[in-house]
Amino acid sequence: MTHRAMNFNAGPAGLPLEALEETREALLDLDHTGIGVLEHSHRGAAYERVHQEAQGHLRALLGLDEAWSVLLLQGGASQVFATLPMNFLKPGQRALYAVTGGWGEKALEEAQRLGDAVDVTPMAKQYRRIPAAAEHRVEAGAAYLHFTSNNTLEGTQYDAFPTGGGAPVVCDMSSDILWRPTDLSGLSMVYAGAQKNIGPSGLVVVLVRRDWLAEARRDIATIFRFATHDANGSLYNTPNTFAVYLTRCILRNLLRDGGLAEAERRNRAKAARLYSALDAEAGFYTLPVERPHRSAMNVVWRLGSPELDARFVKEAEREGMFGLKGHRSTGGIRASLYNAVTLGDVEALAQFVTAFARRNG
Ligand code: PMP
Numbered sequence: 001m002t003h004r005a006m007n008f009n010a011g012p013a014g015l016p017l018e019a020l021e022e023t024r025e026a027l028l029d030l031d032h033t034g035i036g037v038l039e040h041s042h043r044g045a046a047y048e049r050v051h052q053e054a055q056g057h058l059r060a061l062l063g064l065d066e067a068w069s070v071l072l073l074q075g076g077a078s079q080v081f082a083t084l085p086m087n088f089l090k091p092g093q094r095a096l097y098a099v100t101g102g103w104g105e106k107a108l109e110e111a112q113r114l115g116d117a118v119d120v121t122p123m124a125k126q127y128r129r130i131p132a133a134a135e136h137r138v139e140a141g142a143a144y145l146h147f148t149s150n151n152t153l154e155g156t157q158y159d160a161f162p163t164g165g166g167a168p169v170v171c172d173m174s175s176d177i178l179w180r181p182t183d184l185s186g187l188s189m190v191y192a193g194a195q196k197n198i199g200p201s202g203l204v205v206v207l208v209r210r211d212w213l214a215e216a217r218r219d220i221a222t223i224f225r226f227a228t229h230d231a232n233g234s235l236y237n238t239p240n241t242f243a244v245y246l247t248r249c250i251l252r253n254l255l256r257d258g259g260l261a262e263a264e265r266r267n268r269a270k271a272a273r274l275y276s277a278l279d280a281e282a283g284f285y286t287l288p289v290e291r292p293h294r295s296a297m298n299v300v301w302r303l304g305s306p307e308l309d310a311r312f313v314k315e316a317e318r319e320g321m322f323g324l325k326g327h328r329s330t331g332g333i334r335a336s337l338y339n340a341v342t343l344g345d346v347e348a349l350a351q352f353v354t355a356f357a358r359r360n361g
Pocket residue numbers: 011075076077078079103148150151152153172173174175193194204
């Protein structure tokens with residue numbers, strides 16, 4: 001059997017084995033066509049079926065009707081947050097950003113390059129919490145409100161989503177899309193880099209309301225207009241066919257295995273197990289995030305010194321657990337618990353957390 005390590009990377013992250021195995025077959029021969037998935041024309045029936053299935057699975061999982069466009073694009077979440085103001089920030093308007101972490105900062109910077117954009121959450125920028133709804137200083141007539149539902153770097157996560165005071169709300173859901181059933185009815189656009197909870201890197205999912213798309217600017221490059229991709233079924237130019245195939249397999253299996261309700265049950269159990277192991281050794285491990293705002297996807301903590309952090313990571317690797325080093329901007333330890341991480345993986349990590357503290361505390 002193939003050797004598979006326990007993978008807690010933040011993205012690209014571990015992917016479900018069954019879908020990877022299916023993709024391995026399709027690499028050489030897609031659905032008995034004698035042509036591998038990488039070699040099929042994106043205009044041919046074999047690939048178009050895959051493409052439409054991937055879009056259909058996203059619709060089914062998130063309850064999206066035809067009022068929404070489901071786009072499978074390239075360029076990553078970074079390109080989407082750069083093209084968002086190109087499409088939707090018009091002269092004389094202001095875009096609002098709830099900056100609750102490093103990725104929100106980057107998104108705001110891109111908007112400020114193009115027009116008037118402000119941070120509406122004047123909170124301490126150590127990012128240890130998510131501001132309450134009333135702390136979002138939304139103003140009437142704004143172009144949109146942008147927020148990040150889960151801060152991958154800082155390990156904070158929104159529970160209830162903010163409202164835009166009448167303005168369309170846009171959510172960067174890169175690191176917590178598909179982790180639980182999610183009501184998107186209050187939002188106008190959602191985007192997520194695939195490489196965490198959806199599939200491989202090289203693909204970004206954009207969900208956008210068609211009535212909002214109709215109002216978007218037309219004076220930008222064709223390829224950067226979300227409306228272009230909507231009008232072409234997300235086949236305006238050559239998509240990342242391989243990434244879409246693997247994603248199709250992952251999403252189909254997610255639906256088959258109980259959908260998002262079942263995913264939420266598993267994800268909550270995983271997060272609860274790890275946080276409780278860390279809390280039980282609270283003198284040894286420091287968890288910076290305020291409890292109600294702890295992320296179920298990215299768990300961050302630190303030990304007494306950077307040297308001890310490094311030893312934790314090294315010894316965990318010896319036990320087959322990888323991807324635990326914190327982001328270069330934050331240091332410390334981070335365990336990402338996306339859908340493909342099993343309860344068994346988390347149980348092993350939780351036991352290691354306990355044993356390491358007892359050995360070194
Ligand atoms: N937003 C969030 C919340 C992220 O976690 C990331 C990637 N870690 C990005 C945006 C940027 O994604 P990409 O690398 O696909 O541009």
